Amino acid sequence: MDLHLTGKVVLITGGTDGLGAALADRLVEEGAWVAVCGRDPDRLAATEQRLRDAGGDALVVQADVTNLADLERFVDAAIARWGRLDGLVNNAGKSAAGRIDQVSDDEWIADLNLKVLAAARCIRLAVPHLIAAGGGAIVNVLNMGAKAPGAASLPTTASRAAGLAITKAASKDLGGHGIRVNAVLIGLVASGQWRRRADAAGQSEDEFYRQMARSTGIPLGRVGRPGEFADLAAYLLSDRSSYVTGSAINLDGGTSPVL
Secondary structure (H helix, E strand, O other): OOOOOOOOEEEEEOOOOHHHHHHHHHHHHOOOEEEEEEOOHHHHHHHHHHHHHOOOOEEEEEOOOOOHHHHHHHHHHHHHHHOOOOEEEEOOOOOOEEOOOOOOHHHHHHHHHHHHHHHHHHHHHHHHHHHHOOOEEEEEEEEHHHOOOOOOOEEHHHHHHHHHHHHHHHHHHHHHHOEEEEEEEEOOEOOHHHHHHHHHOOOOHHHHHHHHHHHHOOOOOOOEOHHHHHHHHHHHHOHHHOOOOOOEEEEOOOOOOOO
């Protein structure tokens, strides 16, 4: 299926590893022009090389999404390069989980800055350019804990629940401008952070993922693949999903108890 993404400009935060990198690859395959940001210079260089080797028109920017000036520089660089903006993916984040009585103020503040305020800032910066382009799409990458938080899952699930509220409210605020806002709620999907945990545990990735699938009881019996996320997110960014907005779609192999 042609997603009609050729020549569309999409920004991806946290786009140098895992899910963000998989989506960048998928969008380049579809002919989109992709700008990604991240903090690690080695990953940025590798991402830029990979996307260009694939024939993509790509821009990489070193930026910390918790820093407003960095985000402004990221958006401005894309506009200077291509003169327009058609899509935004708020993907930056990391796992942070503990019991309510164990999470410190500093941990709360850091998580809210990374997952809530950064997404809100990105949307605020992107909206004028999306309006100027005649509309577009925003995808917020959350996790299934946003709908069904478990024990010892804070502050991440609270931040992700806030992301869910942002998604729904923004879809109503921006729909009149032709801007659609949706969320993808991730379950256990292979990513860089899980690969690093496997390495730290002295396990192979395959064994680590098999163990995770068994221990969490994923109905499909396996961990998700980054490409499966990329396919869904690319669809939500495309005009093929032109009547989908304000939705939060589970990508979790059936694990979440909440639709």
